[in-house]
Amino acid sequence: MKKNISMQENNIPSNLQYLDWTTICKEIEAKLGKDIYESWIKKLKLVEEFQHYLVLSSPTRFIRDWVVSRYIDKILEIIKLYKKTINKIDFIIESEISVNSNNVSDNNIKIAKQSKTSNVSFIENSPINYSRLDPNKNFENFVVGKSNNLAYQAAQKVCEQIAHYNPLFIYGGIGMGKTHLLNAIGLKMKENNKIMFISAERFMYHFIKSIRNNEMVKFKDLFRTPDLFIIDDIQFVIGKEAMQEEFFHTFNALIDRGSQIVISSDRAPIKLTKIQERIKSRFSGGLVVDIQQSDFDLRLSILKSKVNEIKKSFSDIIEPDENLLNFIAFEMKINIRETIGALNRIISFSRIYNKSPSVSESKIILKDLVNNLQNYVTIENIIKTVCDYFKISVSEMLSQRRSRYLVRPRQIAMYLTKNLTSKSLPDIGREFAGRDHTTVIHSVKTIDKLKGRDEEMSKAIEKLKNKILYKNYDEV
DSSP: OOSSSOTTTTTOOTTOOOOOHHHHHHHHHHHHOHHHHHHTGGGOEEEEEOSSEEEEEESSHHHHHHHHHHTHHHHHHHHHHHOTTOOEEEEEEGGGSOOOGGGEETTEEOOOHHHHHHHEEEEESSGGGGOOOOTTSSSTTOOOOTTTHHHHHHHHHHHHSTTSSSSEEEEESTTSSHHHHHHHHHHHHTTTSOEEEEEHHHHHHHHHHHHHTTOHHHHHHHHSSOSEEEEEOGGGOOSOHHHHHHHHHHHHHHHHTTOEEEEEESSOGGGOOSSOHHHHHHHHTSEEEEEOOOOHHHHHHHHHHHHHHHHHHOTTOOOOOHHHHHHHHHHOOSOHHHHHHHHHHHHHHHHHHTSOOOHHHHHHHTTTTTTOGGGGOOHHHHHHHHHHHHTOOHHHHHSSOOOHHHHHHHHHHHHHHHHHSOOOHHHHHHHTTTOOHHHHHHHHHHHHHHHHHOHHHHHHHHHHHHHHHHOOGGGO
16 A cells, blocks of 8 residues: 555645554455455555545456455455544556556556556445446357257347336356346346346345435435336345345335336245245246256357457466367366356466467366366255155255154254355355354254264165265265
8 A cells, every 4th residue: 555645635634544454354354254255356466545545456357347346345344443434445456557567566556547447346335336237248259059048049139128027037057158148138138227126135234224324305306217227136135024025115115106117036036935925926927038057069169259358468378279268168078157267267268378278288287177066056956856865845945843753854954055165154054044154054064963963864864965965866
């Protein structure tokens, strides 16, 4: 952080103490968890501090957008604990500015003044400023294949004739392109329409904040007036009845005024848990389309498109050959996001060693992704497998009943989910009918203890693991 900036020039009183970014980072890590901090927040650096806002740097737009869409509220809250006057965070994208290497220190990035104006993104603690569209996620660079063609065509149709399909509900697995399509719709319609593009988590956050600050009139005016209302990851609209009640009335008010509603989710409306039946019914009343798992041809087309996109920014990259792209497209069957992540690893290897890796070298580079069966494991599959094994129904598993014949299978399912997926404890609790994360912790500890002293329990868990990971149905 710049310590020698002029106090008068930046309107900072001379007696004001600078923020200790290291301390703030520790607080963020404690509140958000180590995994989130290491993956996203650690990559941010404090560039400059002013009286009412901070300037942070992010390595890429993707990291900035991910942080802004999911964690910026919490980060602002933590910063305000140390400096109450801060009400805004500005971002500078490192990859989009020219930085003289002689002026870069380990913990500080000095940016030329002429670069600031065009490269700073203003992120304020207001929902209207989260309604931000990424210009890089448009219809033109969305690669269409058999698995996503229906969703693509539906998205195009919404732009041509507003409120024809209302709502448009797009669902599919993580990293399949749902957010890209939602963003593309917003970009296409923003010129002539008032647009609100927000995540479900942020909608919940601002609802709670509005109640706390007695600003519900302002909240309703903001969310019930757009011509196009886009809400991402609707599966997270869970919790208190009051919040769902408000969402239900917001939905109806938008429909009544002829606004278009576009929704994304990781599952079909009927499979949403802890959401009122009348809300699920409203979702099902429009056009529901899914994005299925991508096939080889689509993945290959996306890889080629991404290579061309990267070449525009880095003309000196060593382009992967056809065999290498075929290898990545064939092996990376998880989701599009991880397919692109694998390509980025290969290109990074090429830039470091100034050569394109062979297929055998690529297997080593991607060893944690290639043929990693655990990446295919879903909580839904774990629950179903455990239910089949113990001869109980999924509804019994997810019920609030505490009968012994249900409690043990439920604990085993939570234990397997914790060990076979990368889901967080709160995420696991949500999938098990909204249970608290402490229930998950208790279940994991209980099964760990039972495994150590009950040989039959240990064998049963190993059989279930085999069935979930390797689909060895004959062995179970």
